[in-house]
Structure formats: C-alpha cells, structure tokens
C-alpha cells in the first residue's frame with residue numbers, strides 16, 4: 001500500500017460524525033408528514049436507532065438533541081441510556097421557531113419580555129448540557145423580517161448582540177456556542193443572521209467559545225462553500241458542519257446526494273487545513289430529515305458518503321498539488337485534485353471497516369440484521385421529527 005493510502009486509513013480511523021436525533025422521527029414535506037412503520041416514539045428510541053448507525057459504520061458515536069423535541073423528565077437517565085448503547089450526547093439544539101410569542105422575532109424581538117423568554121430557553125438547554133455531558137450549544141436564529149421597513153435592521157442586530165451575550169454568559173468553561181446562519185426562511189426580506197459574516201461578527205464580539213456552524217443547505221445557489229470553510233478555519237471559528245444536500249432550498253437531503261463533488265471540495269479544504277484531526281475543534285454533524293426514505297439506512301448512507309468524500313480528499317497528492325500551484329501549472333493542479341476525486345475509495349473504506357471488525361458494507365449489514373423488521377413489529381405510533389410536534 002502506498003504511503004498516501006496508509007496515512008488516509010489512519011486519518012479515517014479517527015474521524016467521527018454526529019447524528020441528529022430528529023432524523024429518526026417521522027417527517028415530511030410542508031404538505032404531508034409521512035409515517036413509517038417502526039419509527040422511534042420517544043428520545044430513548046431515537047438513541048437506539050442512532051446506535052444502529054454507529055454499530056454498522058463505527059464512526060457515528062454522538063447524537064445531537066433538539067429541545068423541546070427531545071423533552072424527557074430525566075436527562076441524566078437519557079445520557080446513561082445513550083452510554084449503554086455505546087453512543088454519547090452531542091450538541092444541544094435550542095428551538096426559537098415554534099412559539100406564538102416569536103412571530104416577530106425571539107432574540108431580536110422589540111419586547112424585552114419576549115427576548116427574556118427566548119434567553120431563558122437557553123438556560124434550560126444549558127441545564128440539559130450539564131446533565132448529559134454535552135459541550136456544544138447550537139443556536140439557529142429563525143428571526144427576520146418580511147418587508148422593507150417592517151423593523152429597524154440595526155436595532156435588531158443590537159438586540160441580538162445583547163441577547164447572545166446573556167446566553168454566552170451561561171456557558172461553562174468547557175462549553176461552546178455554535179451559531180448557525182441561514183440566508184432565507186422562515187422570513188424572506190432580511191434574516192437577522194443570514195450569512196457566515198454576520199455569524200462570525202457576533203462570535204468575535206462574544207469571545208473564544210463562540211464559533212460558526214456551517215449548514216451546507218443554508219446558502220444561495222452557486223455559493224462557493226469551500227471558500228467559506230477556508231475563511232472560518234483561518235479565523236479559528238469553524239465550530240461545526242450541519243451536513244445535508246440541497247437542490248433548491250433547505251432541502252435536508254442525504255449528504256453528498258445532490259452534489260458529491262461539492263462535498264469533496266469541502267473536505268479537501270478540511271484536510272488541506274489540518275481540520276480533520278480530532279481536537280481541531282470542528283464537529284462534523286449531519287442535519288437531515290428523511291421524508292420518503294427509511295430513517296436508519298438514510299443516515300447510514302449519509303455517513304458513508306461523508307467517509308467517501310473524506311477518503312478522496314485524503315488521497316490528494318498534496319506535494320504534487322503544491323508543486324503544480326507554485327509553478328503556475330493551472331491544468332496540472334486541477335488534474336491532481338480530479339485524480340483523487342476520480343478514485344474509487346470503496347475498497348479502502350472496506351479495508352478500514354475490516355480492520356475494525358465491521359462488515360465491509362454497513363448498508364447491507366444493517367438490512368440483513370432484522371432490526372428494521374423488529375421495530376416495525378414492536379413499535380406502534382412513531383413520533384414526528386419535530387415540526388408540529
């Protein structure tokens with residue numbers, strides 16, 4: 001085996017990918033939520049399903065929770081259940097988009113009482129973090145306006161900065177805030193955190209424990225996402241990814257399904273900037289909802305797609321690339337990248353799994369396991385992923 005392949009195997013062995021609890025509940029389009037037999041009925045069962053993804057892929061040892069979608073009486077008990085299943089609790093997602101009080105905003109609302117309510121919700125999330133051992137508080141701000149003049153854009157930013165500061169002050173020394181941006185939806189004139197620049201400015205004002213989350217579905221079509229990755233890494237503020245695929249909007253499709261080349265370009269910058277290594281501070285999370293496809297195989301497919309893109313990025317001959325770049329060999333440099341992208345990395349990943357005592361094909365191994373048939377038999381009345389819950 002070449003040195004490049006050996007190094008790639010070593011790096012792949014250290015990679016972990018975090019799963020979203022909401023991937024294991026029923027979800028749908030804005031027209032219909034489709035129920036599937038055997039879908040998890042509560043957060044405990046969501047963790048059981050997530051543990052299946054980890055069991056067959058070996059690289060998905062954490063699960064993000066969403067509060068209040070994953071409301072339980074005893075979070076210590078939920079974390080212990082996770083540990084028994086061989087997984088841990090990852091990021092805690094707050095929810096500012098399902099409350100009547102937030103029609104005109106939450107952390108940006110003109111009324112201090114509404115802002116207080118939104119800030120207090122994060123105190124609840126931080127409590128969950130203490131109880132579960134989670135270190136990442138993920139904040140996606142759904143606030144925005146629909147019409148020019150509807151509200152004062154500057155005043156909303158000022159109120160947001162103040163609210164975020166109060167939330168940041170609740171964090172323990174080992175906790176981080178992950179601040180997510182999205183350019184449109186649920187509002188369409190001006191979102192209050194529409195882009196990475198706005199998120200970064202707020203993070204810089206807050207302090208070192210505040211970092212940006214890049215959800216791959218939250219950009220305008222044609223945006224060069226890998227450029228954003230580079231900028232955030234350069235600033236030391238890329239805290240996490242929410243990986244998913246999009247064709248038109250925030251589609252939340254299987255990672256790497258719409259544009260596997262984009263995923264490769266992103267992972268190229270991650271590998272090239274030494275951000276794959278554990279301890280680099282980047283949490284590789286999935287943020288997907290499966291609407292028409294089965295949940296557990298859907299997550300397995302996404303995890304495998306992230307692994308494939310990562311493996312290809314690891315196979316880039318970076319010495320040859322640097323030489324071609326230095327000498328101004330435009331097509332030569334591009335060819336180095338495309339050679340790696342064109343490599344069939346499935347045998348390498350099969351070897352990785354073999355070395356860990358896993359089946360070489362996690363997707364097929366899960367299908368054979370009988371788990372899907374068992375949950376379809378035993379569970380009745382699956383829980384909705386979140387919306388409308």
Ligand code: LRH
Pocket residue numbers: 022093140180182215242250287
């Ligand atoms: C917002 C978002 C955010 C989570 C998730 C459910 O669109 O990406 O990361 O709240 O969806």
Ligand code: MN
Pocket residue numbers: 140180215242287
């Ligand atoms: Mn997201």
Ligand code: MN
Pocket residue numbers: 215217218250287
């Ligand atoms: Mn999203």
